[in-house]
Each structure stands twice: as C-alpha cells, then as structure tokens.
Amino acid sequence: MDGSNLYAGGFRDAPVDAAHAFRAAMTAMARPGDIRRIAGAAPPAPLSVAAGTLLLTLCDPETRVHLGGAADNDAVRQWLSFHTGAPLCDAGEADFALGSWADLMPLSRYRIGTPEYPDRSATLIVECETLENVGAELSGPGIRDTARLSLPDAGALQGNAMLYPLGCDFFFTCGDRVAALPRSTTIRAEG
Amino acid sequence: MSDYNFAYLDEQTKRMIRRAILKGLAVPGYQVPFASREMPMPYGWGTGGVQVSAATLTPEDRLKVIDQGADDTTNAVSIRKFFERTAGVATTEMTQDATVIQTRHRIPEAELTEDQILVYQVPIPEPLRFLEPRETETRKMHSLQEYGLMHVKLYEDISQHGAISTAYAYPVRVAERYVMDPSPIPKFDNPKMEMAAIQLFGAGREQRIYAVPPYTRVVSLDFEDYPFEATKADHACDLCGAEDSYLDEVIMDDAGTRMFVCSDTDYCRSRREAAA
Numbered sequence A: 001m002d003g004s005n006l007y008a009g010g011f012r013d014a015p016v017d018a019a020h021a022f023r024a025a026m027t028a029m030a031r032p033g034d035i036r037r038i039a040g041a042a043p044p045a046p047l048s049v050a051a052g053t054l055l056l057t058l059c060d061p062e063t064r065v066h067l068g069g070a071a072d073n074d075a076v077r078q079w080l081s082f083h084t085g086a087p088l089c090d091a092g093e094a095d096f097a098l099g100s101w102a103d104l105m106p107l108s109r110y111r112i113g114t115p116e117y118p119d120r121s122a123t124l125i126v127e128c129e130t131l132e133n134v135g136a137e138l139s140g141p142g143i144r145d146t147a148r149l150s151l152p153d154a155g156a157l158q159g160n161a162m163l164y165p166l167g168c169d170f171f172f173t174c175g176d177r178v179a180a181l182p183r184s185t186t187i188r189a190e191g
Numbered sequence B: 001m002s003d004y005n006f007a008y009l010d011e012q013t014k015r016m017i018r019r020a021i022l023k024g025l026a027v028p029g030y031q032v033p034f035a036s037r038e039m040p041m042p043y044g045w046g047t048g049g050v051q052v053s054a055a056t057l058t059p060e061d062r063l064k065v066i067d068q069g070a071d072d073t074t075n076a077v078s079i080r081k082f083f084e085r086t087a088g089v090a091t092t093e094m095t096q097d098a099t100v101i102q103t104r105h106r107i108p109e110a111e112l113t114e115d116q117i118l119v120y121q122v123p124i125p126e127p128l129r130f131l132e133p134r135e136t137e138t139r140k141m142h143s144l145q146e147y148g149l150m151h152v153k154l155y156e157d158i159s160q161h162g163a164i165s166t167a168y169a170y171p172v173r174v175a176e177r178y179v180m181d182p183s184p185i186p187k188f189d190n191p192k193m194e195m196a197a198i199q200l201f202g203a204g205r206e207q208r209i210y211a212v213p214p215y216t217r218v219v220s221l222d223f224e225d226y227p228f229e230a231t232k233a234d235h236a237c238d239l240c241g242a243e244d245s246y247l248d249e250v251i252m253d254d255a256g257t258r259m260f261v262c263s264d265t266d267y268c269r270s271r272r273e274a275a276a
C-alpha cells in the first residue's frame, strides 16, 4: 500500500455505514453462530473487510487496540490511527485485539473483566481462513436449539466459557463475513 | 435532517453505546454502565431507550413506539417524530411490520420474530435497589449471586397478602445467572420475555444498558409452594372480546361506568378489523 492510500478505505457515509455494520455485529453477537455480511471499510492488507469494518464501527480514542502478528504492520497502524484515533497497546490492556488465532494466543493474556464489572473485558477479532456453520456445537443464550460454527480452538474457547460471567468475547471474520461467540455460549467439541 | 447527525447522537456517543450493547448481549441480564447523554426530552420520556434506539437504527428500519401498549400517547408520538426527523426512518403502529419497537411498560401481545428488536425504556434498572441503596453493594450482591434477600422480600408478600403482590417490574433470573428488572411491565408480560427477538434495555438517568438475546431463559422468581402466575384482569376485552390480552380498566363517563380494554391498542384494533 502506498502512502496515498492511508487516508482511503474509510466509511463513505460514516453514520449510515456504521449503523449497518453495527447491526450486523450486534445480530451476530445476539445469535452466536449466525454468519452475517459486514462491509463498508477497505483496510490495508492483511485485514479482511469484515475486520476493518468492525474496527471503524467500534473503535475510537476511548478504546485500546492490540494488533497481533501480521496485522501489526505500519500500514494497518497508520490506517487505524487515522480513521479511529484508537491508541495501540499490549494484549493485557486491550479492549479490542485483532489478528489470526495463532497470533493472538494465548487467551490468558487478555482482560476478562472483574466480578463487579464483567463488561471490562477484551473483545477479540479473530481473522479466519474459513467461516462456516460446521464443527463445534453451540448452545445457550441467542441460540434456539443448537448451532454449529467452525471455531479455531474449541478447547481454549470452552475454557473461556468456564469463566462466565467473566471472560473474553469473540468476533470471527473472513472476507466480508462475521460471526460471534460471546462468553455465555456453551461449546461442545465435534465428535 | 442535515441539522442533525444520523439519529441525533454524534458517532462517538453511538460507538460507546454500541460497545455497551455488545457487552450486554454477551452477559445477559448484567447492567453495563454507559455515559448517558442529554437528550432533547425529559428523563421521564425514556432517554435511555431513545439512546439505545438511536445506536441501533438504520435508515431502512421501520420503527414502532408504544407507551403502556398505546401508539398514540404524547410520549410515543414525540419519540416517533424524533426518529422520523433525525434518522429518516419509516414508522408504523403495526407490531408485525416494525423492525424496531421502543416500548415503555409493555410487551406487544403479538409474538415477536427473529427480525425484530425490542427496546425497553427503563426507569430503575437495579432490581436490588429497594433492598440496598449503595451501588457498590448491589454490584457485589450480583457478583456473588446473593439473591436471598430478594426471595425474602417476595416471601414476606406471601405471608402478608397470601400471594406475591408485586404486579409490575417483577424480577426475573436471566440465563440462570443475573437477577434482572424487566422494567415496569406487568408480570403478565414476563413469560413473553423468552422470545425470538433481541431485547435491549436502556436506563438514561441511571446510565445502564442491559440485554437479553433471543431464546434466552428468563425465569420469574417464585417458590415451589407459590409458583409464579402471569395474572391479568379476569375479563374479556369489551371492544374486541380478546381473553388472552392484558387489559386496562377505563372509566368511561362521570357516572363511573367501567370498561376493560386491551392495553395493546394495535392488537385490539387489528382484532376488531379482522372481525368486521
């Protein structure tokens, strides 16, 4: 990406694009396993449209963002800073963390909230190579019976759910699609 | 329209509210603090619900606003006009046509669907407040699931009145974890809270947002020997004949003639139209 693109790739009509994107993100979080389309941003590589759109929708100078692995490059840092003003931070202070699963692990690095304020926990935006309704079986709030979602590591996510009502919450992104997994979801590994 | 940002609130405020909504959905029934903004209407008019709606609406939405079940009160009309002007959304009085429904003190009679969002205006979000005025203490009680006092209070009702007298804002347990105030809906509405739609709650003065995702278990607190009952007036609606709807008792004239009518005006009207 050349320097001139730093200022590109934001929302065309911020209030309306953000409203649409939030609605997709909210629906995903309210219905774990549902895969929704989310678009509007054109972030620098290697960020997906979905991950970039989530950052523009949810991040600003009041949120600390951790970039993991390949996502932590100059182009992404500058794009994020220009469009959101969000300060970068280490994993342990992050409100939002973005990267591939391998680049974001281990999960124990992130804030899980406190007993009085379980909302003060990190939300991880995990870039995935595939995002499909196969694999681990999900149940709990937001799910009528059960749902299935391709999770990067069902075991680690089960460990997170054990911390309930503390724990991290997750968005999984792939291209222009997003799904979510809140800490409240019960996960049964495949097989 | 161009005098305002979309849906009135600035983008940073909406982002802050949106982040609170997401955490609320992730921890059903838990009250997420948020920095409530001044709205161009008094607190009693549901500024918490208005802010949640403002952060949720898209231009394609069709909004319904009800006040105790009615679409035509000053409060409901004002909020509807506010969003028509600031968000350019279409509005409707028909429950099944609405994508977002903002409500004060009722859940519509018609079953809500997966494509709908119900936004409640909440005056007092903390169900333990009347037992414990200190926020630090109620937070601790929630964190430890210390809900025994709440049961004691309900049981005192039974020993004094022979039944639980709490008729509105009847406390519920959400997803087997948090005790939550469902806002001052009649307890008749409590069983409807296990629904297909997303439920969001906004308390403006108290600066709290909470949520119940679809199909979440919502159990009204009760006792084995005194099970919860979703009671209503033992009448049929005098206008549409419905026997399954929540009724308001209305005094019709100076002679004190009484009538029982559906509190949900859209439900009552659609039943009368269907019968005509």
Ligand SMILES: [Zn+2]
Binding pocket: B237, B238, B239, B240, B241, B242, B245, B261, B262, B267, B268, B269, B271
């Ligand atoms: Zn009626």
